[in-house]
Amino acid sequence: MAYEAVIGLECHIQLGTRSKMFCGCPAEFGAEPNSNVCPVCLGLPGALPRANRAAIDAAIRLGLALGSEIRGESVFARKNYFYPDMPKNYQITQYERPLCEGGALPVTVDGEERSFALVRVHAEEDTGKSFHPERHGDRRVSRVDFNRAGVPLLELVTRPVFRAPVECGAFLTALRRLVRWLGISGGDMEKGQLRCDANVSLRPAGSEPLGTKTEIKNLNSIGGVMKGLAAEIERQRRVLEQGGAIEQATLLYDADREVLAVMRSKESAHDYRYFPEPDLPVLVVDEAWLAEARRRLPELPWTRAARFASEYGLPPYDAGVLTEQRDLADYYEACAREVDEKLASNWLMTEVLRVLKDRGWTLAEWSERVPPGRLVELLKKVAAKELPGPLAKQVFGWMVEEPGGTGELLDRHGVRVQATPEELRPLVRAVLAENPGPVRQYLGGKSATLGFLVGQVMKKSGGQAAPQVVQELLREELEGARRGC
Amino acid sequence: MSAAEAWRLSAASLADGVRAGSIGYQEAIESGWEGPAARWEPDVHAVVHADPEVRRRGAAGSNGGPLAGVPVLVKDNLCTMDYPTTCGSRILGGYRPPYDATVVARLREAGAVITGKGNMDEFAMGSSTEYSCYGPTRNPYDLERVPGGSSGGPAAAVAYGLCPIGLGSDTGGSVRQPAAFCGVFGLKPTYGRLSRYGLVAFGSSLDQVGIFARHAGDVALAYAALAGPDPFDATTRLGPAPGVSDWDRGVRGLTFGWPANLWKEGVDPEVVGALEQAAACLERCGARRSPLDFLPGEYAVATYYLVATAEASSNLARFDGVRYGFRHPESDDVRALYTRTRSAGFGPEVQRRILLGTYALSAGYYDAYYLTAQRARTRIRREYEAAFARCDFMLMPAAPSLPFRLGEKTDDPLEMYLSDIFTLGANLAGIPGLTVPLDLSAAGLPRAVQLLGPEDSEPLLLGAARVIEVRGEETRLGRDHLTEFAWPTKR
Numbered sequence: 001m002a003y004e005a006v007i008g009l010e011c012h013i014q015l016g017t018r019s020k021m022f023c024g025c026p027a028e029f030g031a032e033p034n035s036n037v038c039p040v041c042l043g044l045p046g047a048l049p050r051a052n053r054a055a056i057d058a059a060i061r062l063g064l065a066l067g068s069e070i071r072g073e074s075v076f077a078r079k080n081y082f083y084p085d086m087p088k089n090y091q092i093t094q095y096e097r098p099l100c101e102g103g104a105l106p107v108t109v110d111g112e113e114r115s116f117a118l119v120r121v122h123a124e125e126d127t128g129k130s131f132h133p134e135r136h137g138d139r140r141v142s143r144v145d146f147n148r149a150g151v152p153l154l155e156l157v158t159r160p161v162f163r164a165p166v167e168c169g170a171f172l173t174a175l176r177r178l179v180r181w182l183g184i185s186g187g188d189m190e191k192g193q194l195r196c197d198a199n200v201s202l203r204p205a206g207s208e209p210l211g212t213k214t215e216i217k218n219l220n221s222i223g224g225v226m227k228g229l230a231a232e233i234e235r236q237r238r239v240l241e242q243g244g245a246i247e248q249a250t251l252l253y254d255a256d257r258e259v260l261a262v263m264r265s266k267e268s269a270h271d272y273r274y275f276p277e278p279d280l281p282v283l284v285v286d287e288a289w290l291a292e293a294r295r296r297l298p299e300l301p302w303t304r305a306a307r308f309a310s311e312y313g314l315p316p317y318d319a320g321v322l323t324e325q326r327d328l329a330d331y332y333e334a335c336a337r338e339v340d341e342k343l344a345s346n347w348l349m350t351e352v353l354r355v356l357k358d359r360g361w362t363l364a365e366w367s368e369r370v371p372p373g374r375l376v377e378l379l380k381k382v383a384a385k386e387l388p389g390p391l392a393k394q395v396f397g398w399m400v401e402e403p404g405g406t407g408e409l410l411d412r413h414g415v416r417v418q419a420t421p422e423e424l425r426p427l428v429r430a431v432l433a434e435n436p437g438p439v440r441q442y443l444g445g446k447s448a449t450l451g452f453l454v455g456q457v458m459k460k461s462g463g464q465a466a467p468q469v470v471q472e473l474l475r476e477e478l479e480g481a482r483r484g485c
Numbered sequence: 486m487s488a489a490e491a492w493r494l495s496a497a498s499l500a501d502g503v504r505a506g507s508i509g510y511q512e513a514i515e516s517g518w519e520g521p522a523a524r525w526e527p528d529v530h531a532v533v534h535a536d537p538e539v540r541r542r543g544a545a546g547s548n549g550g551p552l553a554g555v556p557v558l559v560k561d562n563l564c565t566m567d568y569p570t571t572c573g574s575r576i577l578g579g580y581r582p583p584y585d586a587t588v589v590a591r592l593r594e595a596g597a598v599i600t601g602k603g604n605m606d607e608f609a610m611g612s613s614t615e616y617s618c619y620g621p622t623r624n625p626y627d628l629e630r631v632p633g634g635s636s637g638g639p640a641a642a643v644a645y646g647l648c649p650i651g652l653g654s655d656t657g658g659s660v661r662q663p664a665a666f667c668g669v670f671g672l673k674p675t676y677g678r679l680s681r682y683g684l685v686a687f688g689s690s691l692d693q694v695g696i697f698a699r700h701a702g703d704v705a706l707a708y709a710a711l712a713g714p715d716p717f718d719a720t721t722r723l724g725p726a727p728g729v730s731d732w733d734r735g736v737r738g739l740t741f742g743w744p745a746n747l748w749k750e751g752v753d754p755e756v757v758g759a760l761e762q763a764a765a766c767l768e769r770c771g772a773r774r775s776p777l778d779f780l781p782g783e784y785a786v787a788t789y790y791l792v793a794t795a796e797a798s799s800n801l802a803r804f805d806g807v808r809y810g811f812r813h814p815e816s817d818d819v820r821a822l823y824t825r826t827r828s829a830g831f832g833p834e835v836q837r838r839i840l841l842g843t844y845a846l847s848a849g850y851y852d853a854y855y856l857t858a859q860r861a862r863t864r865i866r867r868e869y870e871a872a873f874a875r876c877d878f879m880l881m882p883a884a885p886s887l888p889f890r891l892g893e894k895t896d897d898p899l900e901m902y903l904s905d906i907f908t909l910g911a912n913l914a915g916i917p918g919l920t921v922p923l924d925l926s927a928a929g930l931p932r933a934v935q936l937l938g939p940e941d942s943e944p945l946l947l948g949a950a951r952v953i954e955v956r957g958e959e960t961r962l963g964r965d966h967l968t969e970f971a972w973p974t975k976r
């Protein structure tokens with residue numbers, strides 16, 4: 001029998017706010033253990049939470065971007081369970097009345113435009129971090145760092161809309177792009193800024209009812225999500241094919257060994273005893289706040305990609321690449337306003353992205369060295385054929401290393417572009433004299449031969465002649481020869 | 486009056502004397518320790534943490550504010566940096582908070598000095614101050630009897646003269662009932678008027694810090710220093726608290742509710758007599774009695790114990806031995822650490838309530854218990870609102886009986902829970918309640934009544950309390966109220 005997988009994702013997005021979700025401690029990463037803590041995030045007796053407006057605002061903006069409905073009144077809730085890295089032994093989250101409900105994320109899967117529906121998005125607090133027990137003589141000691149405790153998270157839950165691991169991979173890539181685009185999170189899975197748990201079940205292909213699902217945790221890279229899901233789908237398929245039944249369980253994925261291990265079975269499932277958080281009032285998001293959030297919402301990546309295609313005539317692939325990052329899209333548009341859109345796109349996608357990749361730079365690091373204006377100056381010369389192609393690439397290389405405009409760089413490196421008729425006419429005449437055959441062909445009506453002749457002149461000039469001028473001179477000389485015949 | 490007798494003064498007079506220079510800061514603080522505490526404290530046991538050196542530093546750091554040099558005993562569930570804060574529980578043994586509760590900080594800003602920490606039922610769960618890991622507090626008016634609870638320590642200390650003001654916490658009557666048993670004033674303010682930041686939570690939606698004093702004027706003085714919004718407590722009400730500077734306005738033209746159906750049965754005749762006497766005082770000063778049938782008590786006890794224990798089961802989850810307080814020494818793994826620490830660290834009443842609350846929130850029971858209780862709570866709140874549409878405030882017992890004997894109710898938790906029947910409604914409704922002491926019964930035990938009013942009616946309640954305090958005379962705010970308080974004598 002053929003089986004179909006049904007997958008739902010639960011993602012956690014660590015926000016890049018300055019302070020924590022319910023106190024004023026810095027939410028930064030990498031400080032001395034237990035240095036960014038206070039009575040609130042340590043859960044000391046008597047301390048009370050106060051909601052971080054910036055984190056709520058980030059949740060609202062993500063909700064708006066996804067087309068979710070934003071509740072005017074939502075409720076924080078306590079999720080109760082004991083864990084040593086959770087200071088209060090409950091987590092403040094949202095449960096019955098979350099901030100954002102519904103919505104969908106547009107995703108391109110294998111070149112096809114898809115949209116994956118969501119259940120909810122809400123803000124909550126992160127836990128601290130436990131370190132595995134160390135042996136101290138006959139005692140075992142575990143350490144806990146509470147710097148991360150209380151750092152704001154957004155929880156995003158999808159409907160069970162995925163049928164294959166590759167869809168989940170594309171979804172997470174798109175989600176990562178979106179949270180970076182909105183500037184609310186670094187979105188780096190390896191750093192735990194984006195985390196993902198997956199629910200997966202199998203059912204006979206074409207049937208309606210859902211099978212028993214298992215939950216996979218600890219999926220900490222997009223590749224890991226796809227591999228872990230593939231492994232679990234394969235495991236479930238084998239069990240079902242042998243006539244067995246799937247048992248509800250929570251599994252851990254070990255990315256190094258690429259194996260799944262059972263973390264807890266159904267019998268030991270938690271009863272979280274959710275109830276409304278009495279320490280926080282109902283979260284009110286009024287029209288003014290919503291309007292302000294909407295006003296600050298940037299043009300979204302998928303909208304921008306569509307506009308790049310229609311406004312600048314870019315192929316969908318180019319538009320997709322250029323909208324992978326917001327600052328890349330901004331950079332592109334700054335160039336495209338000044339020079340030929342396709343030329344700018346080609347140079348960005350090949351030359352600039354290659355430099356970024358080779359050097360491991362962010363676009364910000366790039367544009368600090370080469371702001372759009374500098375690149376535009378070069379591209380304008382290329383477009384006007386005032387610079388030979390190889391020379392333009394060389395100038396581009398110098399640009400990365402040194403300051404100065406295109407002209408300055410050429411001077412500094414002792415390169416003089418021969419661009420006056422007086423300089424170039426002798427070269428042109430020499431080439432015409434040396435190539436009687438092609439000249440005849442040209443005069444005989446085969447105008448494509450002109451390209452060959454231009455190449456010969458460029459070669460003779462040591463690549464330093466302006467191709468535009470060479471072309472004009474060649475035409476002039478050849479037309480003169482034709483009239484002279 | 487000599488400085489050694491400073492402990493007899495009201496807080497207002499004491500602060501006046503200190504500011505005028507006739508009483509030293511140090512004398513103002515120590516007077517209560519030298520006179521009355523030497524005499525009473527060994528028997529009463531109201532104080533669980535005290536330190537002369539900390540007091541000396543406190544006196545030196547005091548200022549000429551409205552509570553200049555006024556010693557205040559605060560309940561042991563309010564965080565103080567200079568004393569341990571243990572909630573009367575073994576599980577917080579030796580715990581010292583790294584911060585002051587907002588109300589403690591505001592006391593200090595007003596010039597008050599924390600004179601020590603008061604005994605209490607463990608985690609404020611109890612009505613007699615018998616469930617403390619430090620042993621019970623006794624009632625100074627009869628050492629065989631309880632001072633009420635859970636804030637029995639501060640109530641008893643204010644009664645015998647250690648200090649003119651005490652702070653407690655009131656989740657279902659824990660300030661108003663001990664105030665009645667110890668013959669002092671006890672205010673539970675409107676929910677959200679006093680910050681809960683630094684008050685170790687029991688039932689977060691019910692808890693309020695409350696004020697003990699021997700004089701209505703001192704309650705007003707402390708309320709003015711403490712009330713108001715706190716950015717550290719998101720449940721405090723926005724905007725300034727009602728001003729109490731003009732509180733002593735009498736009751737002329739006001740109507741007070743008289744829900745006599747509540748004390749038809751099961752209420753001590755001495756308590757009923759006190760209510761009649763208080764009503765007569767109010768009427769003599771121009772208030773009108775409005776009889777009303779009022780039955781919010783019907784489901785209030787059940788509602789209260791579901792809400793309070795549900796919240797408590799979650800609030801007390803943090804006491805696990807991982808980060809502070811007591812940790813059971815023989816714990817091989819984290820499960821054992823939790824269960825052994827909590828089994829040995831919490832007393833039986835606290836464990837009972839954690840279990841009740843956990844049950845009420847469990848899957849399959851949540852709707853039947855917690856949700857039903859929330860709906861009942863909304864109804865109770867509406868019943869109070871309806872009642873206050875017909876009267877300005879209400880006269881009520883603070884407790885169904887006079888102080889009971891130690892051990893009398895510890896074997897019967899339900900009996901103990903029912904002793905809160907007249908007080909917990911105010912917590913469910915979020916409204917203020919004020920216990921007003923009247924006099925002593927024939928047996929020499931304090932008799933008191935309770936005033937309830939709508940939200941933010943504290944000034945009005947204080948005005949009415951003043952009328953009762955001066956036995957229905959025309960009121961005037963004299964600052965020396967010496968003749969108005971019946972001091973305990975040793976029995």
Ligand SMILES: [Zn+2]
Nearest residue numbers: 023025038041
């Ligand atoms: Zn903090």
